Amino acid sequence: MVAGVLVQLSNHNIDRIFDYFVPKNLEKEIKLGVRVEVPFGKQIIDGFVLELKNSTSTEMKLKEILKIKDTQIILNEELIELGKKMQEETLATQISCYQAMLPKGLKAKKGSAISEKFDLYYSINQTIEEKKYNASQQKILALCKEKGKVLRKELLEISKSSLDTLVKNHILIEEKVKHYRITYENRKVEKKELTQEQKDVVKKVIEEKESTIFLLHGVTGSGKTEVYMELIEHALQEGKTSIVLVPEISLTPQMIERFQNRFGEKIAALHSALSDGEKYDEWLRIARGEASIVIGARSAIFAPLTNIGMIIIDEEHSDSYKQNDLNPKYNAKDIAILRSEYYHCKVIMGSATPSL
Numbered sequence: 001m002v003a004g005v006l007v008q009l010s011n012h013n014i015d016r017i018f019d020y021f022v023p024k025n026l027e028k029e030i031k032l033g034v035r036v037e038v039p040f041g042k043q044i045i046d047g048f049v050l051e052l053k054n055s056t057s058t059e060m061k062l063k064e065i066l067k068i069k070d071t072q073i074i075l076n077e078e079l080i081e082l083g084k085k086m087q088e089e090t091l092a093t094q095i096s097c098y099q100a101m102l103p104k105g106l107k108a109k110k111g112s113a114i115s116e117k118f119d120l121y122y123s124i125n126q127t128i129e130e131k132k133y134n135a136s137q138q139k140i141l142a143l144c145k146e147k148g149k150v151l152r153k154e155l156l157e158i159s160k161s162s163l164d165t166l167v168k169n170h171i172l173i174e175e176k177v178k179h180y181r182i183t184y185e186n187r188k189v190e191k192k193e194l195t196q197e198q199k200d201v202v203k204k205v206i207e208e209k210e211s212t213i214f215l216l217h218g219v220t221g222s223g224k225t226e227v228y229m230e231l232i233e234h235a236l237q238e239g240k241t242s243i244v245l246v247p248e249i250s251l252t253p254q255m256i257e258r259f260q261n262r263f264g265e266k267i268a269a270l271h272s273a274l275s276d277g278e279k280y281d282e283w284l285r286i287a288r289g290e291a292s293i294v295i296g297a298r299s300a301i302f303a304p305l306t307n308i309g310m311i312i313i314d315e316e317h318s319d320s321y322k323q324n325d326l327n328p329k330y331n332a333k334d335i336a337i338l339r340s341e342y343y344h345c346k347v348i349m350g351s352a353t354p355s356l
Contacts, residue, residue: 001027003065004051005038008095008108015093019056021064029068033075035108037066046108048075048098072287074106076304078342085338092328100328101302103279114280117179120152122172136162144172180285181278186264194230198223202230205346212340216350224350228312229262231348232293240309240345241292245332247318249273249297256295263293270296270303298323301332308343311336316349
């Protein structure tokens with residue numbers, strides 16, 4: 001098996017896919033869109049697998065892929081296609097288009113050492129017969145019986161040696177649980193009743209079969225956000241996901257608060273105010289399907305959602321949706337339209353002062 005790998009090189013004049021042999025031990029694990037480590041000249045670098053084939057057109061002796069860096073597919077089929085279109089439209093390098101889609105911990109570059117965090121939880125093994133236990137062991141078992149699952153930190157406060165003994169004797173079962181740096185709680189906040197005007201807008205968007213791009217023109221405070229949330233709820237009911245873009249990071253916490261009140265743990269955030277670890281975690285939650293609504297600034301348009309049903313761009317007139325300083329120089333509104341064409345989803349651009 002041969003893999004076509006797009007690599008990040010310091011010489012930006014080279015922007016092409018290089019063929020590598022896939023070793024036998026990696027053939028079952030290799031997939032399109034995963035990140036791999038490959039030899040290149042005298043150095044070892046990272047790249048993305050964009051092709052899988054049974055032969056190569058080059059007469060050169062191929063080197064082997066050294067390892068697969070992630071169990072998660074980093075670039076799904078739609079994002080791979082999106083990167084190609086971005087490269088054609090922005091004239092940037094293909095690798096820079098893919099790098100722009102990802103948080104630091106998942107880019108194809110050395111030094112991306114951010115990793116997942118896990119917590120250890122313990123519960124009682126129900127198949128074990130009752131035995132005699134010392135005082136600290138009894139305390140640990142009583143706490144596990146009361147809570148069902150208990151965090152390791154809590155049990156260590158009672159006794160490490162007793163905990164280790166109970167685990168060694170299979171009295172307690174140890175479970176590794178993913179620890180996310182950001183958590184969202186489900187809140188029960190009563191939904192606002194829409195005005196007739198808002199209901200008409202929602203109905204118009206939902207029933208429209210031909211057009212997919214809409215301008216929601218309304219002054220500040222006219223209730224555009226309530227319309228956004230109603231449309232997203234409709235998308236959720238159809239089993240679809242949504243992206244909500246806001247122009248400034250300062251506006252993001254307000255929007256997150258309102259959406260969390262309505263949708264709870266279904267949301268995820270992507271913006272520059274997050275730490276590298278938080279961005280990494282949020283990206284993984286989205287890619288794993290644990291979040292179905294993504295809220296954020298410009299770069300959130302690349303969220304690794306699938307089956308997108310609604311893209312909202314609030315304050316669409318804002319210049320902050322344009323990436324002007326780094327390559328690729330893209331406009332998030334253009335990317336939204338490209339993604340909507342792939343998923344046949346609706347794009348709602350809201351503004352009090354629409355762009356021309």
